[in-house]
Amino acid sequence: MSVDRLTGIHFEHPLLLLALPPAVLAILVLARARVRAMPAGQRAATLALRSLIVTLLILALAEPTFGILRPFRNVVFAIDVSESVSQQQRDWTRAWVRQAIQELGPNSRVAVIEFGQWAQLAGSGSALPSGGETNLEQAITLARSALSSPESSAGEIVLLTDGWQTAGDAPRAMRRAAAGGVTVSYVPISLAGQQPPEVTVASLDVPPFARAGDLVDVAAVLHSTGQIAATLRVSLDDQVVSEQQVTLRPGINRVPVALRLPATGFHDILAAVVPAQDTRADNNSLVTSTVVKEPGRVLVLEHEPGQASRLVEILRADGLDVQVQPSSQIPPTTEPLTGYDAAVLVDTPATSLTLDQQKTLQLFVRELGRGLVVIGGQRSFGPGGYEGSTLDEMLPVSSRPPERPERSSVALFLVLDKSGSMASAWSNEASKLAMAREAAIQAVGLLQPGDVIGIVAFDSEYQWLVPTTRIENADTIRSIQDRISGLESGGGTSILPPLQAAYEAASRVDARLKHIVLLTDGQSSDRGYEALLRRMEQYQITLSTVAIGSDADTELLARLAELGGGRYHFTERSTQVPRIATQETSILIRSAVVESEVTAQPAASSPLLRSLPGELPTLNGYIATTPRQRAVTALETSQGDPLLAHWQYGLGRVVAWTSDASPAGWSSRWLDSGWPNAGLFWSQVVRWSMPAPVRPDFLVSAQPEPGGHRVLLRVESLREDGTFANGLDTRATIALPDGSAREVALPQRAPGVYEQTLAVEHPGTYRVLFSQRAGDQVIKEELATFSVPVPGFEGRTAGVNLVLLRQLAEGTGGRELRLPADLVASPPVARLEERLALWPWLLGAAALLFPLDVAARRLSWPARRVTTGSRSATLAGTAVPAPERERVGIHGDE
Structure with missing residues (x-):
């Protein structure tokens, strides 16, 4: 319960309080001479009363009030x-x-x-x-x-x-x-008696811009006064494209509709609701419009010719403009890629791309705002050497495979060049052979009991430095590392024979994963590599190569790694060799390649999966990766490994598909025409990665205010160098529903921003052409559209x-x-403050004290002996001679 509350004392004239100390001081000084002859008690009482009277009078003049807060409504x-x-x-x-x-x-x-x-x-x-x-x-x-x-x-x-x-x-x-x-x-106001049933189409949310062929999300917002059954029809350019039965609950109902937009140009979208009961029909439909632009341009980058042929066929059938080129031809700068909206990188090892090429893809997404779809395969993600690369940094998954408690047995064979040139070094680095020895030592240290290791050293001839050996325990590893430490250089270079020996040894080993790593800095005139690699493929033996320095036969080594299903590495720093070798070993022992029948399971709500009815096809394999925290994992395996993930990267978007896109590969069922949703799935993956079909340097909007009586026309413009485009002639030509046109100028309101608010007189659909001129030349143009409904928004509420x-x-x-x-x-929320005036009480107190002051001065007090030299006198009771009265300060009766 609310009670009164005191707020203290307030003064109407608080400055008068400053006169109080001087006034009291003046009283004390002036009255002192007059009361000097009085006894001490009488003198103190008189001075106190006079000071109090003056204080009360000054306080009364300041008009004090006493505040009380009383609750009220x-x-x-x-x-x-x-x-x-x-x-x-x-x-x-x-x-x-x-x-x-x-x-x-x-x-x-x-x-x-x-x-x-x-x-x-x-x-x-x-x-x-x-x-x-x-x-x-x-x-x-x-x-x-x-x-x-x-x-x-x-x-x-x-x-x-x-x-x-x-x-x-x-x-x-x-x-x-x-x-x-x-x-x-x-x-x-719904309490105002029984209201008749009412349903309205309050709004229709449609993207202002889209690409031809896009499947866009349209949302019809319906208001209802009760539980009402109704039919919602959506039409595109007067053709019904969707019809569904809905049960509306009281209040706001949002009904989503997926709508595929056709050719370029302006398109009208109408939503109409037909309820079983309704009091008025003029608010049961609503028309809005959108601008559809050209379909996007996509660049497909494939590592091997034809490996993305089926994917390209699907994307072209969806209306996208698709160009195909080898991933090795990625330019060192982004300028040649500015004409593309997205790129698709298909089963390409990071080791086959230079740092400049990887940076090009990074800037293409992060700064240009374009899309990138990375599709897996035997040479991608972990097996493709993505880990720690610029390419891996962009991905919504980490290329490092998850740690498994169980793993397949591993057979690793190192083929090390110990020719005379390996004894040299660059700058102040250790020799290339010393780094090769260190690489072998570190690689062996990563192996576990049950794994197999073999090391072949070669110059013009070869020798088994470590014959095929199965790791038993830590002592086995230390023994092998001691033997590696004694490797010395000498002789020429012949690569094929040691490679042949490593293959023959690997083919006799019983292991799930068999891998050969070749490290060399030289060139060899041997022939017959292709035949050897074909035999290796039959035994599922893979080969990676490390070219140490530009003197190595880089073209041959890159080709060997490509045909051998492994990775090609190039380094001009010998100190990088151990890192490369341990990376190869890590990829091998973590077994990133998973080849078995896999069921794709939805993991999170994702626009990449919208409108995909029924069960998804199974996969025959994928590359195991680790999900990143900020990314959306749309599909995953039963083990929780990502299959489809996406995220925003800088200004652009990146999608990762960890299976492949080969018609005869792991994802064959996802590309087969037997799956009716193949085209929808792959086009949504690529289209989602694309930026909105607007010019980032010329953003336009035509936004009606909620009441529909005004519209805000707005332009945000930038120059080619990214600075604000100021001081330009900016206009909007508006085509009215009656067919007439009107041109208005858009004044500049802020750096690079031009806008104008216009009154809208007639309902209907409006088309707007925004343009910007430098002198007499039109340098930028963009289209927009907006609709004003009948009746306005006020008539569309229920x-x-x-x-x-x-x-x-x-x-x-x-x-x-x-x-x-x-x-x-x-x-009650409010409190009313009442003020009680205190000055009358102060004046009354001063008036009562005045007689006391007079009485205190005239009252007789007890006598006090006064001694003056050798004589004495009695005060207040005995007559004192005049000279003595002068001496003790008595002047008359006062």
Whole structure:
């Protein structure tokens, strides 16, 4: 229960208090001579009384008051009279307010305002026209002003409204009210008796721009006053493309529709709802429009010719402009790629790309805002040497395979060049042979019991430095490492014989994974590599190569790694050799390649999977990777390994598909025409990665305000160097629904920003051509469109917007009210401060003290002996000779 609260003492003229110390001091100085002959007690009493009287008089002149805060009701009722509120509802709200005022009683302070687009006090003399927009911000702002008074600025605002604002910013007004201690409560006008059933198409959310062939998400927002069954039809350019039965619940209903957009140009989209019951039909349909642009351009980069042929066929059938080229031809800069919206990198090892080429892809996505789809295969991700590379940094998955408690047995064969040239070194580095020895030692250290190791050293001839050996324990590893340490250089270079020996040894080993790593800095004139690699493939033996220095036969080694199913590495620093060798060993022992039948399971909601009905096909394999935290894993295996993942990278997007795209490979069922959704799946993957079909240097928008009576035309323009394009002649040519056209200038409002707000007189669809000129030359153009419905937004609401009303109440400590008694029963928010004047009491006290002052001066006090030299006298009781009276300071009766 609220109680009175004291606020202390206040002064109307506080500056007068500054005169108090000097006045008291003056009294003490002036009266001292007059009371000097008085006894000490009488003198002190007299001075104290005079000082107190003066103090009381000065305090009274300062007019002090005593403050008391008493709770009281300070309420403003705001009644909605906009177009969306019926006459029956207005009458009900006014009656509710009259009853609430009656129950609050005469000691409350109340006011009533009515609002639509504007707000004013009810009964102010000028009639507020009914209808129009709903501006809750205006209502709350005026109500706050009505609450303010010299006594109190706090209080309560009671909104009687349906909550559908079409103008202003109610949350902004709410924050200001909360800061001033004002609460906002609401009375939902749905309580105004039995309302007839009503369904409206409130809005139709359609992307303003799209590409030809895009499958876009359209959302029809329907308002309903009750549980109503209805049919929703969506038409594209007067052709019905979707029809579905919906059950609408009271309030807001959002119904999604996937719509494929056809050729370029302007397209009208209409949503119509046919309810079983409805009171009016003019708000049951709504038309909006969009601009469809050219389909995107895609560059497919394949490591081997023809390996992406089926994927290219699918994308072209979807309408995309697809170009194909070898991934080895990625340019060192992004300039040749600016004409593409996305790139697809198919089963390409990172080791086959230079650092500049990887940087090109990185800048293509991160700074140009384009898309990249990375498709797996035997030479991608972990097996492709992605780990630690620039390419891996871009991916929504980490190329490092997850650690497994179980793994397949491994057979690793190292073929090390120990020719005379390996004894040399660059700069102050250790020799190439020393680094090769260190590489072998570190690689062996990564092996585990059960693995097999073999090391062949060669120059013009070869020898088994470590014959085929199965690791038993740590002692085995140390023994092998000791033998590696004694390797010395000498002789020429002959690669084929040691490679042949390693193959023959590997073919006799029983191991799930067999891998050969060749390290050399020289060239060899041997022939017959292709035949050897074909035999290796039969035994599933893979080969990676490491070219140490530019003197190595880099072309041969790259070709051997490609045909051998491994990775090609090139380094001009001998110190990098151990890292490369351990990386190869790590890839091998972690067994990134998973070849078995795999079921793809949805892991998270993703736009890449929309409109894919039924079960997904199985896969025959994939590359094991690790998901990244910020990425969305759309599909995964039963073990939790990512199959399809995507994320935003800089300004662009990157998608990773960890299986392959080969018609005869792991994903054959996903590319087969037998799966009816193959085209939809692959086109959605690629199209999602593309940027929006707008010019980033010339962003335009035509946005009607909620009421539909005005539209904001806006342009954001940049120059080629990324700076703001200022001071340019910017215009908008508007094609009106009646076929006429109008050109308006868009003045500059901010750096690079040009905008203008226009009144819209007629409903219908408007087309806008934005242009920018430098002199007489048009340098930029862009299209846009917008629609103004009939009736406006006010006629498209049904029921009560409880979401907004609850937001306003919760943000200010208000609540929902149903009966006037709910308002009366709640504790008052405001307190009225009453001031009690203290100056009459101070004057009265001063008047009462004045006779006491006179009495204190005239009253006889007990005698006191005064000694003056050798003589004495008695004061206040004995006559004293005149000279003695002069000496003791007695002057007359005072």
